[in-house]
Amino acid sequence: MFDLDNTLYPHEADLFPQINDQISKYVQKIFDLGRDEAMVHQKALYHEYGTTLRGLMTTHSIDPDDYLAFVHDIDYSNLAPDPDLGTAIEALPGKKFIFTNGDRPHAERTAEALGISNHFEDIFDIVSAELIPKPNRETYEMFLARTGVAPARAAMFEDLAKNLSVPHHLGMRTTLIVPRGSREVLQENLDLEADPYPHVDFVTEDLAGFLKAVKGSLA
The missing domain is CATH 3.40.50.1000 (HAD superfamily/HAD-like)
Structure with missing residues (x-):
């Protein structure tokens, strides 16, 4: 079994930082927060619930399909x-x-x-x-x-x-x-x-x- 992100491709491909940025933008949108505040809240949800998605589902009943589509809307051109x-x-x-x-x-x-x-x-x-x-x-x-x-x-x-x-x-x-x-x-x-x-x-x-x-x- 192979994990995907930062496992099947190298860290330097910088895909996961894009995903992380998208997650932060989603948290900004949900809570109407600034970027820095959103990142703090995002990390708190991640550490408490295992993923930001699970935290948002637990605390705010978000649509997981909407979340997953949004956070994975990234540029794959760095992958070869x-x-x-x-x-x-x-x-x-x-x-x-x-x-x-x-x-x-x-x-x-x-x-x-x-x-x-x-x-x-x-x-x-x-x-x-x-x-x-x-x-x-x-x-x-x-x-x-x-x-x-x-x-x-x-x-x-x-x-x-x-x-x-x-x-x-x-x-x-x-x-x-x-x-x-x-x-x-x-x-x-x-x-x-x-x-x-x-x-x-x-x-x-x-x-x-x-x-x-x-x-x-x-x-």
Whole structure:
């Protein structure tokens, strides 16, 4: 299972900052706030409810379809086809899924821009999860029930460590995707602290390279 944003494409593609800006604009519109106030409120909702969407649905009964369409109205031109990633994903054994807190249209546009659409069995998005976001355990259980994936034979790739805790406890192998150039800094922190991320099995800043190495070890 592959998360989408900042996982299947690099952080420097700057897609997620656009989404974040759109979320802030939506919060501005709902609450009639200035930009700075809206960002503060947005982050508060995110930290309390897991996603801004869930927070807005809980506190203001917004239309989730309207929200998802608005926040994913972004420019994808920074994304370029990534044939190395496509080849690495295709070479992996088993079925591959995109598992995202975003919506299916956004995932489809992103995968299409990267040239990797054909390598996935399906997309499990926030709508498939009944608008319950990762890292809620219920979300992963819905994914497993829908796909028939056996956790002990599965792996999860994510850019947020907190979203790997449940997969780890379910028996999956977990890999944290970090921005390029940050792996050594993260490793220093791991060396200084008493294993702050016991639910993370591997860390990489090069997803395609990591997948090729995994495939090589299985050969």
